[in-house]
Amino acid sequence: MGLQLEPSFVQEAEHRPEPTISDAGAIPLVDLSSPPPTLIADIEAACRDWGFFQVVSHGVPLELLEGVQSMAKEFFSLPLEEKKRVQRDEENPVGYYDTERTQEVRDWKEVFDFTVKETFHIPVTEEDGRVRWREVRNQWPEHPPGMREACKEYRKAMEDLSFRLLELIALTLKLPPNRFNEFFKDTTSFIRLNHYPPCPSPDLALGVGRHKDAGALTVLAQDDVEGLDVKRKSDGKWVRVKPIPNSYIINIGDMVQVWSNDKYESPEHRVSVNSEKERFSIPFFFNPAYYTNIKPLDDLITEENPARYDEFNWGEFFMGRSNSNFKKLGVENTQIHHFKKKEQSLSSGGGHIVADHGNMGFQTVLNRKHVPGAVNGVQIQNLSPGADHIDSVHVAQVLEQVSGASVERIHSGLSGIVQNRSGAGCACTKSETKVLEFSQKFPGK
Numbered sequence: 001m002g003l004q005l006e007p008s009f010v011q012e013a014e015h016r017p018e019p020t021i022s023d024a025g026a027i028p029l030v031d032l033s034s035p036p037p038t039l040i041a042d043i044e045a046a047c048r049d050w051g052f053f054q055v056v057s058h059g060v061p062l063e064l065l066e067g068v069q070s071m072a073k074e075f076f077s078l079p080l081e082e083k084k085r086v087q088r089d090e091e092n093p094v095g096y097y098d099t100e101r102t103q104e105v106r107d108w109k110e111v112f113d114f115t116v117k118e119t120f121h122i123p124v125t126e127e128d129g130r131v132r133w134r135e136v137r138n139q140w141p142e143h144p145p146g147m148r149e150a151c152k153e154y155r156k157a158m159e160d161l162s163f164r165l166l167e168l169i170a171l172t173l174k175l176p177p178n179r180f181n182e183f184f185k186d187t188t189s190f191i192r193l194n195h196y197p198p199c200p201s202p203d204l205a206l207g208v209g210r211h212k213d214a215g216a217l218t219v220l221a222q223d224d225v226e227g228l229d230v231k232r233k234s235d236g237k238w239v240r241v242k243p244i245p246n247s248y249i250i251n252i253g254d255m256v257q258v259w260s261n262d263k264y265e266s267p268e269h270r271v272s273v274n275s276e277k278e279r280f281s282i283p284f285f286f287n288p289a290y291y292t293n294i295k296p297l298d299d300l301i302t303e304e305n306p307a308r309y310d311e312f313n314w315g316e317f318f319m320g321r322s323n324s325n326f327k328k329l330g331v332e333n334t335q336i337h338h339f340k341k342k343e344q345s346l347s348s349g350g351g352h353i354v355a356d357h358g359n360m361g362f363q364t365v366l367n368r369k370h371v372p373g374a375v376n377g378v379q380i381q382n383l384s385p386g387a388d389h390i391d392s393v394h395v396a397q398v399l400e401q402v403s404g405a406s407v408e409r410i411h412s413g414l415s416g417i418v419q420n421r422s423g424a425g426c427a428c429t430k431s432e433t434k435v436l437e438f439s440q441k442f443p444g445k
């Protein structure tokens with residue numbers, strides 16, 4: 001295996017795995033053979049308190065999983081040139097690759113992706129605004145023989161289990177069990193075979209950097225080597241998920257978060273690596289049809305519980321996420337909090353704006369303030385219980401969230417130098433208040 005620990009893998013200090021991770025009070029365990037009232041109550045509690053749980057008695061034959069696991073092992077042990085024969089690229093986003101980035105940092109892993117539909121088409125918007133159809137087509141390797149069949153059988157079982165889980169989740173929300181089914185007719189679901197080789201510096205790199213899964217649900221099989229960490233909602237601590245034989249780990253994705261209007265949240269998680277053992281895992285990402293427009297379900301919206309998200313299109317959201325995995329963009333990639341309704345527009349006058357960086361675990365108070373000579377000025381204050389500093393990327397996001405226009409440059413205030421929004425090194429440290437000037441680009445100008 002050819003991964004070399006070069007700088008692109010090294011996490012910033014604040015995101016490196018801590019030497020000790022609490023593994024007490026493991027994530028909830030749900031027995032899918034429990035009688036319905038217990039089962040629904042257990043799933044509701046698990047979705048509400050964690051968004052992450054393990055299931056047993058799930059009905060997926062163990063041989064199907066073992067079949068795919070042994071194919072994955074054989075495939076990843078092939079020479080790199082052989083694996084690259086089915087390499088994914090910017091045109092066709094499925095196949096083999098070892099260059100994925102999460103939050104701008106390379107992941108210590110190699111993967112093979114395949115979709116549930118052997119082939120489908122998605123519209124992509126070119127830079128000149130023209131829309132063209134891109135074909136997504138599974139690329140099956142010649143070796144090991146039988147991989148395609150094993151994977152196909154397994155994905156059917158994953159789809160069945162996911163529909164069942166989503167029906168149970170609908171029941172916990174007091175919705176008809178099939179309420180979500182319409183969104184998955186032309187599903188963009190896919191399976192990922194993950195291989196995390198031993199890493200010489202597990203203190204610096206991560207197998208997958210901190211992230212939330214974008215789709216509706218993830219159904220994950222891990223082997224007996226631990227490494228998956230989930231951020232506990234109650235206190236923001238990273239908790240190691242202990243492998244349980246013949247179980248699946250379920251996590252709520254961003255789309256269920258939006259449909260449920262934040263009743264359930266998509267939890268942040270990551271994968272730590274270790275220096276001795278390789279690890280394999282197989283997530284099934286259960287995703288809607290690309291043309292699905294996503295918004296909080298009308299059935300759940302009331303005057304007391306108004307919609308917290310603007311409507312957006314799943315296909316565009318997902319493409320925005322995946323594109324940034326190919327190249328370093330210098331900005332945070334598309335995240336679900338970008339679609340949160342704006343509480344108040346900056347241009348609507350003075351005042352006090354609280355921007356909620358849900359997935360980063362901190363809040364910022366913005367006070368509109370006129371700064372002479374600047375295009376725009378704001379006062380920011382880091383009220384974060386969890387983040388030691390807010391950097392320019394975060395500030396730019398907040399400004400964009402509240403004003404609806406993209407931030408081009410931060411002129412001064414953070415580090416005193418002109419920088420684009422991806423400039424590093426500037427900070428607003430805990431409890432600090434700073435005034436900064438920035439310029440924005442409004443759509444169409």
Ligand SMILES: O=C(O)CCC(=O)C(=O)O
Binds near residue numbers: 192222282
């Ligand atoms: O390998 C794992 O345990 C989790 C992987 C994961 O979170 C992902 O691929 O999105």
Ligand SMILES: [Fe+2]
Binds near residue numbers: 211212213269
């Ligand atoms: Fe994930």
